[in-house]
Amino acid sequence: MHAEPLSLIFLNAAIVNNFVLALFLGICPFLGVSGKKETAWNMGLATMFVMLVSSAAAYGINWLLTQLGLEFLRLICYIAVIASAVQLVEMFVKKTSPALFRSLGIFLPLITTNCAILGLALFQTSKEYDFVQSLVYALGAGVGFTLALMLMAGLREKLSLARVPSVSQGAALSLMLAGLLSLAFMGFAGLGGGHG
Amino acid sequence: MPELLNPQEKLTPDTFLRGLWEENPVFVMLLGMCPVLAVTSTTLNAIAMGLATTFVLVCSSLLVSLLRDWIPKQVRIASYIVIIATFVTIVDYAIQAISLELYAALGAFIQLIVANCVILGRAEAYASKQRLHTTLVNSLGMGAGFTLALLALGTVREVLGNGTLLGVHLFSPDFQPWIVMILPPGGFFVLGVWLLLFNWLRQSKVRRAAQFSGAPADAR
């Protein structure tokens, strides 16, 4: 696993094992924020940024805890660092673009409970990636997440103009769509996975 | 003083039952969906996950309720998260001690219980404002509702996708399982269908209630 080429790690995280459509991480924002392409894009970027920061911090924390023999505190430390990273991003977005801050609303602090970020930190630890590999993994995960969000947003924007039965409106329909997307993404299995 | 700002709920059967139907965390509040989709490929995994999540939900809610007067507003989310992470870590080791095979089957999603919005949501919306006994009952109800949702998916996916229920073969060996049910798309589809069903049931309930009261039926 240590010899995994970076391009493969990226491809794997973004497409083959897409965090949302294959690993079921980040479903809440996926359903909640994918109504419009613009919000989806912003959410994707914000999440990717938090992923990168958390990935780097998680790598450092894991190293420190291993040195001290305190691995059992890993989960608590990871989630604490993620919460802090989200706080940072919140303050940054509020300062630089209040309109964006308002449009993202409650979903910005909710990035903390986005399982995709915590999942990322846990996976990179279990796969024993080194620092650069972890960052590439986080980048791939962020790109994949944004991709899934954008695909869903595109579909839902078109769908909002169509007539759908009222029972299926909302999350039910989004989930069916997600199922189809997930099915499509399964076609990527084995992409680049034969080597390395 | 808290009595003025946060009306203390009285303990009624509704405190528990709400979590099963009206305020079902998955089907109504649309929270905590990641584990619902991920670990429901077999019924056993679904039950185990439901129990583990309920344990974390109840313990963390109790602790938050106990400490609610001492946690300043600004640091409440951070405090809740640390408390939740503690109990998740405990459950993580507990499951490893009980059965390593179960642990391998549930994978990373045990630790991901921390990110389950249901638990944080309940801590913020309920446990931080209510007393111990109501919190206990309400958390149990929410946990039960969550487990029910997991079961709903787990049973359907396992029966259709593997031909078994809790490992017991239900059909003849010629049964060609609908493999996609166990794969990620199947999770999405089955949850979508359940939501559809749930919505339809709720809408017909509202329609019937409106018919009795004569008010115009609001379909949502």
Place this chain on the structure above:
Amino acid sequence: MTTEVQIQPQAATTPAWAMLRTLGGIALLSGLLVALVYQFTLPIIAENQRVLTEKAVFRVLPGAVGKRDFVITPEGGLAPAETGASGDLIYGAYDADGRLLGLAITGSGPGYAGPVKVMFAYDPGCDCITGSKVLQSNETPGFGDKLDFDPDFLKNFEALDARLDAAGTALANAIVTVKHGTKSEPWQIDAITGATISSKAMGRAANSAAQRAVPAIERDLAVLTSPPSP
């Protein structure tokens, strides 16, 4: 009428020390709880792991009743695990008379949905792998299951060649998975139709396990058969 309004200890602007005190207190409590549970469950988990490993070893080497742990040393040799050396573990399986039946070695390969960890039985007498058991996999049910149950696939592992090259530091021929029906050499594995990725993972697991363990086994065979230290 005066209403007695209890002012909360923290006023509108919560002093920093109150926040720190709360966070610090909770962190301390958490750390304590987790540390306690960890210490309590550590021996139980270790025992679970030991039982699981033993079950797998006895499954790939039928007839074994005892197992001993050995470590592959950095020099490429073997040392009994009791000596406290660190390195990859392999397991010696012994029958009731204490004779060495074979070795159990583990390897992993990238599968469809994550790493596939496999335990293989290696027989120093025939320089080949004689059995396999999947330890951990998230492969698609129905396809990945075949790795452990498909009779044709399992035949691959009855005498999978793992001879060493002249230098004794690597396999003479790397174990590799080939397309179904094209197996022509004893060190090749015939893939399962429709489960190529999982089959390839199995092949890579076998190769990785053998490349690491066989040179060490052949070098220090005596260590395996010497009686255990009291």
